[in-house]
Amino acid sequence: MMLTRDKRLGLLLLQAVVLLPLWLDFPVGVLLLCAAAMVDLALVSFGVKSPLSGLWKVAWVVASAALLVSEYRSLLLIEPWVALLMLMFASKALELKTARDAYQVLHLSYVIVMAQFLYDQSIFAASYALFCVASILAVSVQLNSVSTPKAASLIKRVLSVIALTLPAFILLFLFLPRLPPLWAVPQVSTDARTGLSDRLAMGSIGRLIEDDSLALRLVFDEEIPTLAIRYLRAFTLTDFDGRVWSNERPTERQSRRMPKAESSVRAYELILEPSSSTVVPYLEYFDGTYPLGMTLGMDGQLRSSAEILQRTRVPLQYGVKGDVVGSLDASQYERAVALTKGGHGQLASWVREQALETKSVEERLIHIRRFFIDGGFRYSLTPPIAVGDPVDDFLFSSKVGFCEHFASAFAVMARMSGIPSRIVTGYQGGRFNPMGNYVEFRQYDAHAWAEVWIDREGWRRVDPTAWVSPERITSGAESLEDLPMFFDSVDWAWYRRFGSDLLWADLVLSLNALQHYWDQRVLNFSQKDQTQILQWFWPELDASDSVHVALAGVIVLFVSIALLESIRGRMNLTRTNALRDREHLLRGLNWISPIHGFTHASPLKSMSFPNDGLKNSWILTWNDLVHAYDRVHYAGQQDEQRHLRKALWRWQIRAGLEAVKRILGAKARSGKHG
């Protein structure tokens, strides 16, 4: 069967629709080759001779192979495989002739839709995928239609299929078991975001300020900590080479601290977006219980055993600062006061001038704080480029910078004056979303601060940014005047300015809450959730029963569809009482004497019984019933209707028993012969 032009164009449109989201993620060569194949099909459909005929097709295949080889050197990533799939899919456009080709396009379309989910799992991506599925359905209806279907009826049909699919789909999604990966698969390269890094150079957090992607969310059971104390620490950077802070020994383990009293500890859940790092940010202060598979380092870094390639839920606790256990050992002390030799000359002479060495640690800290507050520092996300020693330049010349400049300069000052110090990077502030009841942190909430070691107290947080620009800490990243104008932060600024009655702000909040709900309930739907749902219905069930529940659900669904169908069929048949009685009469007769095969059309009166051993009593009963039937339905004796109905039921039951007896008898006879 050759495809008509309409069908070819429908399939072409479908190819474009399902490939669209992927084209953005792939090299332009893939796009061009796919487009070439599809343009060829479009031209052929309109009766133009195929530009890609014969050798050109071979050239197309060679070009595709060359592109794959040159573009992708490794097959360990998923990209070359998806690109191959896309090219194979597009190549069907070159050979789209028969219905078989068309079905291959339809089935491959589903696999392409699947590939979309490698790159985007947002609610929008899922909606688009649903649109793709609807398109596949529409094209397959068109393919199976003889005449071109009307758009309205096509849409109606597709929507009805989707609507009918939903109940069974929800059952399967909720209850079919979630299996662990069967084998290792090529990974997606662009899934994990960079976010914070384990090195801090001046300007590296400034880069994140431009990034409005989601970093993590916090879900609290009870009250939500105020914005000013929402410090999420991720990396601890102790080693400074004069320009860059880093952590040379990140893996030293720390023994567990003593847990705090129950009342001061609050539980929360951290929902971490994928990142290429193993460090898990957590809310200060931390009481020291963390999930299995994670380790808490000497430096206060919480690490997961593997890279966080998927959105991960981490149950954690925070509370008041824990008791100090131990003190800084010699090597740690060395690292925390180390300075580059001969660096920061201006700062060194300032420290000597102020004679900080002679003061107590607290006095020294107060002195440094005064220097920051009175020194004419300004917070800006676009500081001038440093000239010479970056610390000296910032402290004594430009005096313009943001969190990492302040934290870095402060830590160096502390070390100069003999106080062990280090840098902590993480996130600060975040936004509470009342609709989703969670606090979200985006990359532009990244922050850097310092810690100083105080004997008998331990590491104490010092945030010099708060001294210079307190609104950064108390109002969050949005409060900043010269924040770049990007979508999300601007909405938030409006929200703060105009209050919650602003429709747009509400819309953004709802969308974010929806995305949160989506991530929690759909993307991260796990066996645990499955068990919870099962036990909500039936407390004794556990996860191993879910497959039974799913199958039972689908079976129940379809049995009820079949029942409805049969009821509908009966109702459609406008059966009069006469017709029904007639059926009952004949059914009984067919049971007694199946060989006749009387049909509904057989006239009752003229029915003759061949002499095949039918008992006389049966014939008498039959004649009585036929007479009664005639009286009720043709002689107007309606009052006998009930008697007739009863008699007909008895007739059918007796006949049924007779049939059973006969079958059993036949079995027994054949058994004897055997």
Place this chain on the structure above:
Amino acid sequence: MSWIDRIQQSARFLNWLKRRVPPARTAELGLNNIFILPTPEGGLYVLAALVVWIAGINYQNSLMLALAFFMLAMFLVVMVSTYRNLAGLKLTIVPETLIEVGRLASNTLVAEASSDRAAIYCSYGTQTPTLLEVPARGQVAVEVPIVANRRGPHNPGRLKLETRYPQGLFRAWSLIEFSEYALAYPRPIEGERPASGASDQIDGGLRIDQATRDNKIGARPYQDGDDSRSIDWRVTARFQSLHSTEFERPKQQTRRLCWSDYSHLEFEEALGRLCFWVIELSRLELDFSLELPKDELATGHGYHHSQAALTLLATSELGRQA
């Protein structure tokens, strides 16, 4: 031939089917008489769903799993909707009363449905399928081709209605036997008519026919089969109903068609020759009579007369055929 076809042609299946779906004048399609199985394309679709499912497991990607489950659920729904394309269809067959052996004829199938039905193909045996599409709350008549291989009541077997609509993943079909048959008359065999009476050469008949065309003797109410050219419009206008002109008929030109004239031939061939002349004389609107071993048709003419003659030819001595 696929295994399904082989099963469907087995005697055991046909016997079972005869009990389950007995022949009737009309049929309503439903759970009782619709069969449904996935097509090879449906199998590939399930394979695609399986690929998506395994990818979803290996990438621990909830949306891929969701897509796989959606595909699976849709597969079941498509089964129902393919079934629904046939279910509830009320069918009545109006067989052609008389058909010629070996010549393509057709039964009229009248289909009725409460909702619209698309892309249903109906056929008898291996005949070319006819497309059946019914609009919502509509009634549609289509011609289903039949060919009779032998004389007598022609049972074309079960009418097969088949559909893959809407998605092509399932094939639903129904095998319906109707209790009304067409009657097949023998294939006409052209040949000289042996002279069995005086002055009844066919050429003469033709001439007489032409001559009497102008010889009107009156008008009579229109009958089925009357030549439309013979309608007497003046009388028709007067009586407000169709009337045909009645021509003078040469009564003595009666032709006797007798099987014994062909006794030198095989019986079936003789019937073919007779059949040729029945059709020919009917076309020329000439009177004729027919004599067969056990049946006899008195002299007459017109549509009903020729139908009666063909019916006799179709049913006469059926036992001899074998």
